[in-house]
Amino acid sequence: MQTKINFIPIDYDYFDYQGKNYIKIIGRTDKNKKVCIIDTCDVYIWAIMQPDTPEKRIKQIQTKINQIQIKKKTRTAHVIKTEIHDKNFLGKKYKAIKIFINNNKDAKDIVEELHYKEIYKRREHDLNFITKYILEKKVKPLNWYKVEGELLNNSEDFGNLDASIDLKTCIKTESIQPLEKPFEFKPKILAYDIETDEFEIGKGKIVMISLVGEDFQKVLTWKKQSNKKYVETFKDEEEMLEAFVKYTKKYNPDILAGYFSDGFDLPYLKARADKNKIKLNLGIDNSQPTFSRGRMLTGKINGIVHLDIFRFIRSVYSQYLQSETLSLNDVASELLGQEKVEWEHKHSSKIKSKEWENYFKYNLQDSVLAYKLTEKILPDILEFTKIIQEPLFNVSRDSMATQVENYIIHHLEKFNEIAEKRPYSNEIGKRRAEEKYKGAFVFQPTPGLYEDITFFDFTSMYGSVIVTHNLSLSTYSAKKIKDSIEVDLENQKAYFIKQKGFFPQMLNKFIEKRKQYKKEYAEKKDAHSKARSNSFKLLANAAYGYQGFFGARYYCLPAAAATAALARKHIMEAIDTIEKQNHKVIYSDTDSIAFTSNKKSNTQIQKLLKDINEKLPGIMELDYEGSFKRGIWVTKRTGDFGAKKKYALIDKENKLKIRGFETVRRDWCNLARQTQNKILQLILQTGKPDKAKEYLKKTVKELKQRKIPLKQLIIKTQLKKPIDEYKSINPHVTIAKRMKQQNIPVSIGTLIEYYIAEPETTKHKLVRERAKLPTEPGKYDINYYLKNQILPAVENILEVFDIKVEELIEGKKQMCLGDF
DNA sequence: GACTGAACTATACC
DNA sequence: ACGGGTATAGTTCAGTC
DSSP states (O other): OEEEEEEEEEEEEEEEETTEEEEEEEEEETTOOEEEEEEOOOEEEEEEEOTTOOHHHHHHHHHHHHTOEEEOSSSEEEEEEEEEEEEEETTEEEEEEEEEESOGGGHHHHHHTOOOTTEEEEESTTSOHHHHHHHHHOOOTTOOEEEEEEEOSSOSGGGTGGGGSSOSOEEEEEEEEEOSSOOOOOOOEEEEEEEESOSSTTTSOEEEEEEEETTEEEEEESSOOOSSTTEEEOSSHHHHHHHHHHHHHHHOOSEEEESSTTTTHHHHHHHHHHHTTOOOOOSTTSOOOEEEESSSEEEEBTTBEEEEHHHHIIIIIGGGOOOSSOOHHHHHHHHHSOOOOOOOOOOGGGOOGGGHHHHHHHHHHHHHHHHHHHHHHHHHHHHHHHHHOSOHHHHTTOOHHHHHHHHHHHTOGGGTBOOOOOOOHHHHHHHHHSOOOOOOOBOOOOOEEEEEEEEEEETTHHHHHHHHHTOSGGGEESSOOTTEEEEEOSSSEEEEESSOOHHHHHHHHHHHHHHHHHHHHHHHOOHHHHHHHHHHHHHHHHHHHHHTOTTOTTOOHHHHHHHHHHHHHHHHHHHHHHHHTTOOEEEEETTEEEEEOTTOOHHHHHHHHHHHHHHOOTTOOEEEEEEEEEEEEEEOSSSSSEEEEEEEEEOTTOOEEEESSGGGOTTSOHHHHHHHHHHHHHHHHHSSSHHHHHHHHHHHHHHHTTOSOGGGGOEEEEOOSOGGGOSSOOHHHHHHHHHHHTTOOOOTTOEEEEEEBOOSSTTOOSGGGGEEOTTSOOOBOHHHIIIIIIHHHHHHHHHTTTOOHHHHHOHHHHHHHHHO
């Protein structure tokens, strides 16, 4: 039966039928019905010919290629047809043979057969079928289409595929066309979270599972009855798991969302289902979740987008967050102003009767937070997906380098470009061994208190340098050529042609779109333009790092080095100009310049800015960032010159802006951070050290009298690698080892908490020998906190006023005397 | 065993 | 392995006397 629908693609999957690749797209109709469409497309790879190859020879090779056949287990890999095209590769023109093959999985085998010396490069064999389908048919995720085709109803097509899918509508696509007027699409989200007895995947039983959707809240358990309406109690773990599947299917979400659910909740559920010998058949085809092992476990469910929002937050969103960790509690607290319910984890056998209600509440709240976080961040993820044009499942997990790369691949057509290949591991090894290049310029500040400070900064500094000077792989030349610019690198020169390359052109678009949507958002204040503005800002910022990243298809170290070199040149020239106008430049780092305003009026400052901008080339632009009534720069702890990347400012509204100081470092105890913060505040507000000095005295006294609670003295340090890989056993590693012994879960990324206690014997000299878990009894070491936390945090600040903090603290001397 | 510089480690800035 | 380089600062390690 022929049918016609309006359709928005959400999740892409593929399968083979009779040796050919097919795409299976799950999406919604304008009537909000979940449907499936099946389609296919041509699959091809490219053989790029050497420039001087005679046409006759190309034809000969073409004929040979047409005959390629490779016998494989289930099919014969073969070439269907070939065509000769004029294409670009890295900006240069070539003749290229377009080789159509029967199955994308054979691409690499076919490529192996293309061993003619006239073939310069073989390309696009490393693109997966879903990417190729989206490129070829232009059926982009989250865009609306009019689909026409045959409604499959127990059809023998595709081996009865439609019957195995839990959907009424499954269409064999005959035509698919973009819709001019899109419908609204609001994905249905279901969030979930589990509580378990053990932390190791599958080890202990799952105690409860919470599910939260729109007007839907459930906690499923088998442990305990509850009078709460949302709690449903089952006979055992098996029944609870079955109910989880049943409720999820009934809710029929587009997105099943969790927080760290790739690494914990979903694999745990699967492991317990296996243990109970039942199927966790969440898939639309009743399949179970599948897990791909990469650097991180990734859980996929057929027909539902499994979304681990932690992954998107970590790889894309975290740069805009202030929170010290990316734990659900910290992130929810920052983005939603809501926190987890308080609950100390324990084995279910040790939970007291009256504690259960709180445990249920805790479990439910985690799903509530995951749901709300998803709602909050989803506009950004969806917008990103539309821009990058890869499936939502991938975009929500990919690193920024991959996002940039996927954007490029999906926008090469306009440039008639064949995609460059992904580097092989030997190539990656070579790239990683390459010497680092010189990076940003950082101004050496003179320590002191400064009044009336103005900040300028370059908008999208590196991005605008790349665009202005056309720095990329396809525009680069190691040798001097005509119509190129020369860039001085440390030991060599690099040349870049003037004819615009595709990479700088795409980047230019990022910067323009960012400007456009930022302006639009300022006027309309709507989520859509905000999400768009964010997306292009992220892409613009990531483009520079991408060209220097060893895993990139369009890796170009000279371009990255030239970007940094030209950025240094531009900022130093700007500093020069500002100084020539009799301003004292205090500081500068990469793309910003701070200088004393010299009581000049706003108009005069704006004039200075305009003068500099008039001389800047291309799209380079210096911007007014802000002004501050006072700021402080201090010396390094070793040496008497000014420390870089460390300063504090106060604006006219008495708002502090602190960079680099211990105040903003999470691996310092709260007492040191808060004391330093207060001292900076008092000094910057008054311009004098008196009040700060008094405050310090008071704090020191309290510490000496042991009036400071232990909580203020906890030091937090993150475990960055497996415990046994550490060459140097620092305090947090010692504590991590002890936690492991006590069966407290520790892994890479865990924030280890400890405090420094008084030495038990004089033999305990190393800090790690005195480090204790917050739960371990002991007296905190007052001398340690005075000498190693408070003193270093405030010493250099008060030194600006010639105050010797050591004498103020007196702790240092006492300890030395007392020791002997 | 005390001292010292190098190595290792974590975290911040842009 | 899954953006880049620049910078500060603590603790441990390994060598010297």
